[in-house]
Amino acid sequence: MSSVNEGNSPNRARGYKRRRDSASPSYFDQLNGQAGPSTLQNGNSKTNSIKESDNKRHDTEPSDAWDSRDDDDNYTPYVPLSKRRANLLSSIHQKSTVKSVKLKTAAEEEAEKEAQKKAEEEAEEVRREKARKERTLLQEAQEVKKRQAEQAALKSERDIEAEKEAEILAQLERQQRKLASDAELAKGVQYTESLQTTWRPPHYIRSRLEAENVAIREQNHILVEGDAIPPPITHFADMKIPAPILKYLKIKGINDPTPIQIQGIPTAFAGRDMIGIAFTGSGKTLAFTLPAVMAALEMEARLPFQKGEGPVALMLCPSRELARQTYEGCVAICDALKEKGEYPEIRPMLCMGGVSLSEMGDVLNKGVHLAIATPGRLMDLLEKRKLNLENCKYLCFDEADRMIDMGFEEDVRTIMSFFKHQRQTLLFSATMPRKIQDFAQSSLIDPILVNVGRAGAANLDVIQEVEYVKQEAKMVYLLECLQKTPPPVIIFSDNKNEVDAQEERDYAIKSFKSGKKDVMVASGVGSKGLDFNEVQHVIIYTMPKEIEDYVHQIGRTGRSGKTGIATTFVNSGVQEQTLLDLKYLLMEAKQRVPEFLNAIEDPMAKYQDQGGVGKACPICGGLGHSVTNCPKLAETQRRQVAGHSREGAGGY
Numbered sequence: 001m002s003s004v005n006e007g008n009s010p011n012r013a014r015g016y017k018r019r020r021d022s023a024s025p026s027y028f029d030q031l032n033g034q035a036g037p038s039t040l041q042n043g044n045s046k047t048n049s050i051k052e053s054d055n056k057r058h059d060t061e062p063s064d065a066w067d068s069r070d071d072d073d074n075y076t077p078y079v080p081l082s083k084r085r086a087n088l089l090s091s092i093h094q095k096s097t098v099k100s101v102k103l104k105t106a107a108e109e110e111a112e113k114e115a116q117k118k119a120e121e122e123a124e125e126v127r128r129e130k131a132r133k134e135r136t137l138l139q140e141a142q143e144v145k146k147r148q149a150e151q152a153a154l155k156s157e158r159d160i161e162a163e164k165e166a167e168i169l170a171q172l173e174r175q176q177r178k179l180a181s182d183a184e185l186a187k188g189v190q191y192t193e194s195l196q197t198t199w200r201p202p203h204y205i206r207s208r209l210e211a212e213n214v215a216i217r218e219q220n221h222i223l224v225e226g227d228a229i230p231p232p233i234t235h236f237a238d239m240k241i242p243a244p245i246l247k248y249l250k251i252k253g254i255n256d257p258t259p260i261q262i263q264g265i266p267t268a269f270a271g272r273d274m275i276g277i278a279f280t281g282s283g284k285t286l287a288f289t290l291p292a293v294m295a296a297l298e299m300e301a302r303l304p305f306q307k308g309e310g311p312v313a314l315m316l317c318p319s320r321e322l323a324r325q326t327y328e329g330c331v332a333i334c335d336a337l338k339e340k341g342e343y344p345e346i347r348p349m350l351c352m353g354g355v356s357l358s359e360m361g362d363v364l365n366k367g368v369h370l371a372i373a374t375p376g377r378l379m380d381l382l383e384k385r386k387l388n389l390e391n392c393k394y395l396c397f398d399e400a401d402r403m404i405d406m407g408f409e410e411d412v413r414t415i416m417s418f419f420k421h422q423r424q425t426l427l428f429s430a431t432m433p434r435k436i437q438d439f440a441q442s443s444l445i446d447p448i449l450v451n452v453g454r455a456g457a458a459n460l461d462v463i464q465e466v467e468y469v470k471q472e473a474k475m476v477y478l479l480e481c482l483q484k485t486p487p488p489v490i491i492f493s494d495n496k497n498e499v500d501a502q503e504e505r506d507y508a509i510k511s512f513k514s515g516k517k518d519v520m521v522a523s524g525v526g527s528k529g530l531d532f533n534e535v536q537h538v539i540i541y542t543m544p545k546e547i548e549d550y551v552h553q554i555g556r557t558g559r560s561g562k563t564g565i566a567t568t569f570v571n572s573g574v575q576e577q578t579l580l581d582l583k584y585l586l587m588e589a590k591q592r593v594p595e596f597l598n599a600i601e602d603p604m605a606k607y608q609d610q611g612g613v614g615k616a617c618p619i620c621g622g623l624g625h626s627v628t629n630c631p632k633l634a635e636t637q638r639r640q641v642a643g644h645s646r647e648g649a650g651g652y
């Protein structure tokens with residue numbers, strides 16, 4: 001191409017013609033012939049035609065007439081001498097090369113072919129390697145993309161789940177109103193400070209450094225939340241409890257306070273609102289009955305109670321059996337107190353269905369200090385003005401989650417409306433889920449949360465054994481199971497035909513408590529909070545749907561620091577959801593997880609490392625599901641729809 005341009009330059013063209021005139025024709029013709037194909041890229045034919053016209057022009061026209069005939073057809077490009085020489089040399093060299101190639105031996109040719117083949121193969125390999133690398137990179141990129149897409153999907157799935165949970169919780173929040181009387185709510189009465197009491201910890205405990213208090217709590221696995229938390233006290237003698245009560249505790253084998261008592265009793269003595277959570281059989285009852293007795297004692301010492309007055313303290317229980325048991329505990333303490341006549345008489349009263357007014361009459365005539373009640377009967381007495389809460393300043397909910405659970409709230413609020421003054425409110429349970437804690441906290445005044453172990457966790461003193469037993473084999477296996485330990489044994493079954501009728505319950509419980517009977521068959525409903533003497537073995541014949549119920553049922557053994565066994569029968573009739581809750585509960589308590597439970601896959605496990613599951617359900621405390629598929633919530637809603645919200649609460 002460059003030589004065509006050179007040829008288009010008039011001066012060069014002119015110079016070329018002049019040189020041609022003077023140069024040897026044979027030599028230049030030769031040069032020109034070589035230069036054509038290598039410089040004009042239009043091909044040989046064009047090169048040839050240029051050569052022909054060039055010759056013609058050279059013969060017929062004067063050298064100075066070139067300008068007027070400078071058309072493309074006749075134009076011959078100029079090739080510089082140096083190039084023409086080089087072209088000539090190259091041509092000569094090519095010819096000699098051809099000669100030498102011809103001289104090569106067949107062997108050499110073979111070797112050359114071989115080398116060429118090898119080179120081609122190597123090139124092919126390089127090409128393949130490159131392709132492989134490119135493919136791998138491509139695949140990698142695709143995998144990364146896929147992973148990202150999966151994560152994004154997972155995230156959005158989790159977000160959707162979280163949104164659903166938030167919506168359900170918000171809805172529940174809207175349904176719940178504060179634990180305050182309607183009058184207080186209507187007047188907007190809000191107490192801002194805790195009740196003041198005269199109780200103070202001994203000086204040497206008050207002068208402890210806060211770091212020492214923290215260390216004591218840590219040693220006893222006590223978690224606390226709240227402001228100005230009273231110090232933990234590790235000896236009953238340091239709690240300023242009257243000597244007759246200390247003596248009584250010793251006789252009962254109660255020498256040192258349990259963790260919930262170490263922190264709970266000083267908190268209650270100090271007049272603070274409180275939520276107490278500790279595992280089954282850990283002594284929660286004493287943590288709230290002792291302060292109730294002390295509050296009554298203080299009031300009575302100031303001004304003795306008369307007919308129609310009282311109670312100072314009200315303890316609400318979700319079942320008759322539990323109310324009776326709590327009442328008996330209070331009676332024992334009060335009896336111990338009055339024994340030597342050093343302290344005034346403190347009178348407890350049991351208010352529940354099945355106890356007649358005439359039975360209560362004696363206490364009512366003298367003035368009541370402590371009322372231990374089920375909500376239904378208490379409302380009845382309050383409405384009939386047989387009892388009033390004008391002087392009541394201590395309110396405790398035992399198994400509080402059950403009491404505040406949806407459906408029971410209205411009764412509680414009705415009872416609250418009979419209070420005339422601020423009171424100290426305490427809530428206790430082994431299984432109080434987060435939702436109830438939050439609700440309660442919002443209703444209490446500057447509350448303190450005392451937590452020993454996770455709410456809803458099983459008592460670690462219970463050895464939990466879970467067996468797969470087909471429905472038809474249950475009875476035979478039950479008889480075998482009864483041989484596992486000496487009595488007493490409790491068998492839990494939810495089937496109403498398998499347990500004693502309601503009217504026989506009192507008798508059954510009394511006979512079992514007194515040791516007259518070795519085995520008691522109970523429904524899950526009445527189990528909460530009941531304290532029987534050293535039950536060796538709990539057999540759960542029918543696995544309850546709600547894991548909270550399971551925790552309470554196995555909790556009838558392994559109490560007060562003793563070890564017990566719980567054997568649970570499960571089979572394909574048990575919902576997978578419940579089995580998952582059970583699996584996680586066993587894992588948490590470091591119990592053996594049977595293979596069939598291990599094999600159950602958790603659809604929520606993918607969220608586990610992201611904090612989705614592993615957290616307890618805020619409605620029931622179960623570890624194997626979220627709010628969106630909480631069996632307790634489903635059951636509560638079913639009951640609400642059916643209008644049977646009170647069903648199953650033995651106390652109503």
Ligand SMILES: Nc1ncnc2c1ncn2[C@@H]1O[C@H](COP(=O)(O)OP(=O)(O)OP(=O)(O)O)[C@@H](O)[C@H]1O
Nearest residue numbers: 254256257258280281282283284285430529531560
């Ligand atoms: N400090 C103590 N030392 C030894 N035994 C105790 C102590 N306090 C209470 N107990 C006994 O422990 C048993 C269980 O106590 P309690 O019934 O109060 O447990 P709980 O925590 O209320 O259990 P649940 O959650 O099942 O209702 C009772 O027999 C009680 O007398």
